Amino acid sequence: MIKRQLKQADAVVIGAGAGMSAAAGLTYSGERFEKNFRDFISRYEIQDMYSAGFYPFPTQREKWAYWSRHIYINRYDVSAGRAYQDLYELVKDKNYFVLTTNVDHQFWMSGFEDHRIFATQGDYGLFQCAKACHLKLYSNESQVRDMVKVQKNCKIPVSMIPKCPVCGGEMEVNLRKSRFFVEDDKWHQAAERYQSFLQENLDKRILFVELGVGMNTPGIIKFPFWEICSQHQNTFYVCINLNEAWAPGEIRDRSVCISGGIAEILRQLKEENNGPDTEA
Secondary structure (H helix, E strand, C coil): CHHHHHHHCCEEEEEECHHHHHHCCCCCCHHHHHHHCHHHHHHHCCCCHHHHCCCCCCCHHHHHHHHHHHHHHHHHCCCCCHHHHHHHHHHCCCCEEEEECCCCCHHHHCCCCHHHEEECCEEEEEEEECCCCCCCCEECHHHHHHHHHHCECCECCHHHCCECCCCCCEEEEEECCCCCCCCCHHHHHHHHHHHHHHHHHCCCCEEEEEECCCCCCCCCCHHHHHHHHHHCCCEEEEEEECCCCCCCHHHHHHEEEEECCHHHHHHHHHHHCCCCCCCC
C-alpha cells in the first residue's frame, strides 16, 4: 500500500521526528551514551543525552565540555544513517519536501536538497547569542572540534568558552529551548518554501509520511498533517512509529499506520520499490 501511494503521489511531504534519527543509529541513551560520556555520567549522574541537555552545569567550562562532545558525536563524528539514505532513495525522484524537528543535519548528509528541507528546531552545527541580542547564526565546527580535543576532567579552558561577538555575553546552541531561539533569514525562507510547497500542491495528490514523531511537539508535524488530510480528500497519510502509530477517525480510511522499526520498513520499501505493487 505505501509503495503504491508513493508511486501515485504528485507530491510527498515527509515529517520526521526523533524516532527517525534513533532508527538511523543516533540513539541518545544506552550503550552509545555510556560509551561516549562515562566521565560525565560518573561526575554528574546524567541519564541520557536528551535530559543532559537541560542539566544545570555549575560552570560554562563544564557546560561546553559536555555540549561540544554532544554536538561532535551527533553532528560531526557521524555519517549519514542508513534509514535516511533509504528514505532518500525512495523520494529523490519525487516532488518532495521535508519538515523535521531533528537538529542533527542528517537530511543534508543523506543527499536531500537544501531548498526542500525545513528544520524547525535548529541545528547542532550553529551557535547563537544566548539572549538573542541579534538574529545571526554562527557555524561552530572548528570551535567544537577544538573543545573536544583539549577538554580534561569534564572542562574546557576558560579561553575557549564561546562569547557573543556583539554583546559579549554567553552563546548557546541554536536549539529551540527557550524564547531566545534565533530564527534567522534562512529559517524564515525555509518556512516560506514549505508553506509555498503546500499551497502549490493542495489540489494534487499529496502523500504525507510521518516518521518517528512522538507527542513532545505534536503541533509541529503530527497535528498539522492530520488537519490537512482531514480537509483535503486528495491526501493520504502514512505513519511509521515504534510505539505511537495511529490516525484519527476522520482520515483512517486514507491512512496506513505501522507500529514497527522505521529502518527495517524503509529498507524493505526501498528494495521493493522497483517491483510489483504489494502491501507494505
